[in-house]
Amino acid sequence: MKELFPLKQVNGFVFSLLLTIIALSVYFLDMSFELGMTILLVTAFIQATVQLVVFMHAGESEDKRSIYTSTLYGIIIALFTVFGSLLAMVWGYL
Amino acid sequence: MEFFDRFAVPHPSPLIYASMVAIGLTVIAIFLGITYFKKWGYLWREWLTTVDHKRIGIMYIISALLMLFRGGADAVMMRLQTSVPDNAFLDAQHYNEVFTTHGVVMIFFMAMAFVIGLMNFVVPLQIGARDVAFPRLNAISFWLYFAGAMLFNISFVVGGSPDAGWTNYYPLASTDFSTSVGINYYNWALQISGIGTLMTGINFIVTILKMRAPGMKLMKMPMFTWSSLITNIIIVFAFPVLTIALLMGTFDRQFGTNFFTSVNGGMDMMWANLFWVWGHPEVYILILPAFGIYSEIISTFSSRNLYGYKSMVGSMAIISLLSFLVWVHHFFTMGHGALTNSIFSITTMAIAVPTGIKIFNWLLTMWKGKIRFTVPMLYSVAFIPLFTIGGVTGVMLAMASADYQYHNTMFLVAHFHNVIIPGVVFAMLAGLTYWWPKMFGFMLNEKIGKWAFWNLAIGFCLAFFPMYITGLDGQARRMYTYSEATGFGPLNMLSFAGAAIMAIGFALIVYNVYYSFRHAPRNVGDDPWDARTLEWATHNPVPHYNFAVTPQVNSSQALWDSKKHGYQLFKHDLTEIHMPNNSGAPIILAGLFFIFGFSFVFFIWPGVIVSGIAILACLAYRSFEKDDGYHIPVKEIKETEEKFGGAKK
Numbered sequence: 001m002k003e004l005f006p007l008k009q010v011n012g013f014v015f016s017l018l019l020t021i022i023a024l025s026v027y028f029l030d031m032s033f034e035l036g037m038t039i040l041l042v043t044a045f046i047q048a049t050v051q052l053v054v055f056m057h058a059g060e061s062e063d064k065r066s067i068y069t070s071t072l073y074g075i076i077i078a079l080f081t082v083f084g085s086l087l088a089m090v091w092g093y094l
Numbered sequence: 095m096e097f098f099d100r101f102a103v104p105h106p107s108p109l110i111y112a113s114m115v116a117i118g119l120t121v122i123a124i125f126l127g128i129t130y131f132k133k134w135g136y137l138w139r140e141w142l143t144t145v146d147h148k149r150i151g152i153m154y155i156i157s158a159l160l161m162l163f164r165g166g167a168d169a170v171m172m173r174l175q176t177s178v179p180d181n182a183f184l185d186a187q188h189y190n191e192v193f194t195t196h197g198v199v200m201i202f203f204m205a206m207a208f209v210i211g212l213m214n215f216v217v218p219l220q221i222g223a224r225d226v227a228f229p230r231l232n233a234i235s236f237w238l239y240f241a242g243a244m245l246f247n248i249s250f251v252v253g254g255s256p257d258a259g260w261t262n263y264y265p266l267a268s269t270d271f272s273t274s275v276g277i278n279y280y281n282w283a284l285q286i287s288g289i290g291t292l293m294t295g296i297n298f299i300v301t302i303l304k305m306r307a308p309g310m311k312l313m314k315m316p317m318f319t320w321s322s323l324i325t326n327i328i329i330v331f332a333f334p335v336l337t338i339a340l341l342m343g344t345f346d347r348q349f350g351t352n353f354f355t356s357v358n359g360g361m362d363m364m365w366a367n368l369f370w371v372w373g374h375p376e377v378y379i380l381i382l383p384a385f386g387i388y389s390e391i392i393s394t395f396s397s398r399n400l401y402g403y404k405s406m407v408g409s410m411a412i413i414s415l416l417s418f419l420v421w422v423h424h425f426f427t428m429g430h431g432a433l434t435n436s437i438f439s440i441t442t443m444a445i446a447v448p449t450g451i452k453i454f455n456w457l458l459t460m461w462k463g464k465i466r467f468t469v470p471m472l473y474s475v476a477f478i479p480l481f482t483i484g485g486v487t488g489v490m491l492a493m494a495s496a497d498y499q500y501h502n503t504m505f506l507v508a509h510f511h512n513v514i515i516p517g518v519v520f521a522m523l524a525g526l527t528y529w530w531p532k533m534f535g536f537m538l539n540e541k542i543g544k545w546a547f548w549n550l551a552i553g554f555c556l557a558f559f560p561m562y563i564t565g566l567d568g569q570a571r572r573m574y575t576y577s578e579a580t581g582f583g584p585l586n587m588l589s590f591a592g593a594a595i596m597a598i599g600f601a602l603i604v605y606n607v608y609y610s611f612r613h614a615p616r617n618v619g620d621d622p623w624d625a626r627t628l629e630w631a632t633h634n635p636v637p638h639y640n641f642a643v644t645p646q647v648n649s650s651q652a653l654w655d656s657k658k659h660g661y662q663l664f665k666h667d668l669t670e671i672h673m674p675n676n677s678g679a680p681i682i683l684a685g686l687f688f689i690f691g692f693s694f695v696f697f698i699w700p701g702v703i704v705s706g707i708a709i710l711a712c713l714a715y716r717s718f719e720k721d722d723g724y725h726i727p728v729k730e731i732k733e734t735e736e737k738f739g740g741a742k743k
Contacts (some may be wrong), residue, residue: 066303070327073327073331073415074331076415077331077415077418080418080419081335081371081418084371084419084421084422085364085367085368085371087422087430087434087437088367088422088425088428088430088434088438089361089363089364089367091434092430092431092433092434093429093430093431
């Protein structure tokens with residue numbers, strides 16, 4: 001019975017619903033812009049990780065390592081691009 | 095009549111009218127010729143619908159050579175215009191159009207196509223595969239590139255060329271300052287061919303990761319395959335940025351949004367930022383495969399294995415990461431503070447380290463080797479010192495404070511031509527000469543090839559070294575003329591002479607193809623260069639299934655091991671081969687994309703809507719199409735193998 005019941009996926013589903021509710025609270029509760037953005041960013045990244053690992057089965061195949069390596073590489077380049085652009089276009093003038 | 099007015103060239107001249115006539119006559123001649131010789135069926139069955147990676151590679155290379163001559167003609171026109179002070183051969187507007195199309199054609203439609211063409215031809219052979227992972231997608235990539243290239247190339251006779259430089263900076267490229275449809279052409283042509291390139295990137299990553307012959311671990315791949323893998327990873331990460339930036343530019347110009355405007359919250363330098371976020375990785379997309387080709391050639395013609403295999407791979411991996419961290423050095427003078435400039439200055443200089451490691455590895459590969467100075471080797475040997483000069487001037491440009499002096503002068507122009515011509519162009523010509531017998535079954539004439547090489551090498555030095563001097567003296571880039579008092583005249587004349595010598599070199603290469611096609615012997619064997627990697631282990635020219643038996647690999651130079659150490663490459667018996675079917679869908683899809691792009695350029699909304707729906711219909715059709723390819727029975731393989739000169743051991 002235990003093998004048949006997808007406990008991980010059900011937990012993941014509940015967890016992702018929870019994350020959605022927390023993100024929604026930014027709209028319904030009265031809070032500062034900074035706090036709201038922080039909550040949205042943090043829940044968004046956790047949400048993406050949950051989807052990738054639990055529902056897209058990132059860690060379950062033989063090429064687990066290459067999947068995680070390329071994802072990490074993508075994230076690093078995306079972060080460099082975003083923060084580098086901010087540095088070049090906004091912060092660099094302060 | 096009003097409808098047709100928009101297609102008129104806004105700034106015509108006798109030269110453009112002459113080109114119109116020439117283009118018209120050439121197209122008519124090609125159509126009549128094909129019809130007269132009854133080649134339409136052959137062309138359609140064997141080439142236009144092919145999904146064979148070798149033929150797609152050859153089509154890429156032919157297109158790249160055509161574009162090389164288009165871009166080369168632009169280059170000669172520019173050098174001619176600036177050869178004497180106050181020249182009136184081209185006016186300012188034409189000069190703008192010529193340097194813009196020169197840059198775009200050379201980077202996107204010549205260099206990229208040449209690199210991808212060689213990758214297409216060589217990589218599946220080097221890893222012992224029958225084709226790429228997604229053959230149909232590969233054909234779509236090629237035809238999208240071709241549609242983009244053709245769309246860009248008709249711009250100068252229909253509606254006017256783009257004229258804001260290949261970097262296309264806003265606000266100059268906005269509708270306020272560029273009123274003709276030229277920049278729309280730029281956006282759509284690059285968008286369409288960029289989608290093709292992105293698909294190539296995914297295709298080749300999957301091919302190299304999943305389709306290697308048994309025994310070929312990652313660290314046993316030939317160096318060109320390694321460089322292709324890393325290049326395609328960069329493509330996949332860099333090209334989406336260009337796609338989005340072009341889309342934002344299109345929205346600004348055609349729907350009145352304010353991404354890159356200087357009012358209403360727009361940020362005009364954001365284009366420059368996004369362009370170079372893509373653009374700097376792009377230069378490594380071009381140079382890494384070149385490094386791979388040089389590695390193969392230098393090792394083959396020194397009769398030694400490649401020195402420092404692991405450090406070669408490692409340095410390419412580091413270059414691929416660093417290539418994403420340096421883009422701000424293209425606009426050091428934009429006005430941000432010392433901190434920003436210092437960060438990007440240091441990352442830029444850091445790239446010189448892994449590149450230096452590679453230079454030393456090539457030198458040490460040749461050290462004590464038995465060097466044969468064939469044409470490909472000559473290009474490779476010339477590459478090392480010339481590229482190093484380009485690299486050193488690159489480090490000079492990387493110093494942010496000094497860059498205020500060099501920025502947008504001819505010094506910069508000299509620098510990037512100094513890395514691109516000996517780096518990329520020489521590599522492509524070397525690679526083409528090296529793999530030519532694999533493609534066509536005969537060799538290019540060595541004597542004419544050497545003449546071409548010396549013309550190109552000497553012409554290059556004469557054309558570009560004077561620019562370092564005039565640049566330091568203050569000659570600005572993209573300036574269509576100058577007064578005699580500046581004193582730039584003599585050195586610019588020297589540059590023109592160099593350009594003319596290079597033109598002779600390229601003409602010699604064309605003559606060499608003609609001469610060798612007529613006179614070269616066809617019995618060159620399967621391994622005419624005494625090479626080391628797997629692509630030379632099959633027949634010459636290659637049968638469409640590549641290898642009758644999938645080879646077993648034990649090292650990065652499997653063929654060398656089988657020749658010298660008695661290693662057995664083909665251990666199994668013949669079995670049925672599964673191959674993909676040809677398809678007309680890719681060329682039809684690309685044709686629709688061409689109509690879509692052309693209609694969008696000119697705001698012809700019915701055309702956009704109809705072709706857009708047709709594109710979606712093509713995609714939907716493909717989703718429901720059942721095409722499992724076909725099988726070649728053992729008997730047929732045996733017959734083909736006999737025809738190609740017996741089974742391989």
